[in-house]
Amino acid sequence: MSKSDNYKQYVKKPIPEYIIDTDIGDDIDDAFAIALAIRLHKKQDIRILFFITSGHGNSEYRARLIHILWKAEGILENVPIVRGMTDSNQMSNCNYMALGAFGPKQNYHTLESHLTNILTNVHERNMDMKDKINVLCIGPLDNIKKMNLPPEKVRLILMGGCFGRSFDGSEEHIPEYNVRNGIESWKWVLQTYDDCTIVPLDSAGLGRLSWSNPNPPAPFIPDDFNYKDKIKHIRPNIQIQTQHLPIVEPLRIMYKQWYLSNLKKHIMKKNKSMELPHILKDGQGRDISLACGVNSNIQFDSVALFYSLYPEQFKCQQVKVHINDEGVTEKLPTNAFQEEVPEWYNTIVAIEWKGNGLQKFQQWVGHLLEFPIY
Numbered sequence: 001m002s003k004s005d006n007y008k009q010y011v012k013k014p015i016p017e018y019i020i021d022t023d024i025g026d027d028i029d030d031a032f033a034i035a036l037a038i039r040l041h042k043k044q045d046i047r048i049l050f051f052i053t054s055g056h057g058n059s060e061y062r063a064r065l066i067h068i069l070w071k072a073e074g075i076l077e078n079v080p081i082v083r084g085m086t087d088s089n090q091m092s093n094c095n096y097m098a099l100g101a102f103g104p105k106q107n108y109h110t111l112e113s114h115l116t117n118i119l120t121n122v123h124e125r126n127m128d129m130k131d132k133i134n135v136l137c138i139g140p141l142d143n144i145k146k147m148n149l150p151p152e153k154v155r156l157i158l159m160g161g162c163f164g165r166s167f168d169g170s171e172e173h174i175p176e177y178n179v180r181n182g183i184e185s186w187k188w189v190l191q192t193y194d195d196c197t198i199v200p201l202d203s204a205g206l207g208r209l210s211w212s213n214p215n216p217p218a219p220f221i222p223d224d225f226n227y228k229d230k231i232k233h234i235r236p237n238i239q240i241q242t243q244h245l246p247i248v249e250p251l252r253i254m255y256k257q258w259y260l261s262n263l264k265k266h267i268m269k270k271n272k273s274m275e276l277p278h279i280l281k282d283g284q285g286r287d288i289s290l291a292c293g294v295n296s297n298i299q300f301d302s303v304a305l306f307y308s309l310y311p312e313q314f315k316c317q318q319v320k321v322h323i324n325d326e327g328v329t330e331k332l333p334t335n336a337f338q339e340e341v342p343e344w345y346n347t348i349v350a351i352e353w354k355g356n357g358l359q360k361f362q363q364w365v366g367h368l369l370e371f372p373i374y
């Protein structure tokens with residue numbers, strides 16, 4: 001059996017269908033998750049019905065980033081890319097969103113103009129349980145609330161929340177970004193949808209890839225440490241010959257821009273210290289760059305995509321979840337209450353990895369993006 005067949009056996013039939021709601025342009029894990037989803041779509045392991053952009057900032061740029069990745073794979077069929085409901089002048093924190101300026105110019109749908117199409121598509125689904133549409137939510141949930149998709153037709157996978165462990169398994173109970181930026185939408189979603197799983201930092205925070213191999217996937221980094229010089233050369237059109245898949249090239253450029261914009265922001269803030277910001281460290285305190293790191297950047301959103309296909313690789317708990325005013329998520333066993341208590345919502349949490357699930361995730365990413373990960 002070839003390596004490729006090995007992965008085929010995991011894939012369930014019929015082909016799972018997806019709506020992907022993403023704040024691509026902020027943290028880089030969205031770009032990885034989208035690239036992985038596009039590869040799965042191309043291999044006909046999943047079928048993407050719509051992309052929707054979420055988060056503040058220029059929703060057209062976000063849409064173009066998806067389009068850039070999409071085009072790189074040379075897929076001709078047209079999967080609608082929809083600009084989500086939030087469109088503002090705020091730029092993202094970690095600004096690879098600006099690379100959208102170089103993406104294809106076209107009239108992208110807006111959620112308002114395309115909502116009827118989406119709803120019609122979803123309402124016409126077969127009621128068979130296996131045919132539920134996967135709604136992969138890897139950003140704030142404003143669009144999801146706005147769309148009000150029929151609960152009996154969809155299965156929601158929400159990346160977000162933290163129940164006691166954050167990045168790299170460290171013990172802290174923090175208000176996670178997606179929840180913190182959409183508390184009311186999160187509450188609404190948890191109340192509205194029964195078939196809903198949270199993939200929190202507790203499991204997703206461990207989902208890094210290993211760079212520590214003799215033949216590293218070279219594209220993903222600034223290759224020296226002359227940071228200030230690097231920053232002068234942030235350009236999206238750098239051409240480097242690689243042996244990699246076409247989609248890896250724009251992913252590389254987005255990665256680089258994200259890395260350097262984090263670095264730039266950090267240097268501007270703390271000029272005296274050259275200590276790296278937390279987001280550029282790999283959990284062992286090292287730089288995530290290939291030159292000295294052994295682990296990749298965060299991969300929260302890729303983990304949520306992986307969960308949607310292989311939930312058996314996670315320990316899942318049926319619990320009641322509460323979200324406080326700061327966006328901190330807490331959970332209790334479902335039998336913790338004698339009576340219904342408001343503001344605690346029944347849901348499933350993929351709280352930790354099972355067995356060698358994490359290694360399977362890492363191999364899966366390497367397999368789909370065709371670079372070796374050990």
Ligand SMILES: [Ca+2]
Nearest residue numbers: 023030138139
């Ligand atoms: Ca995200």
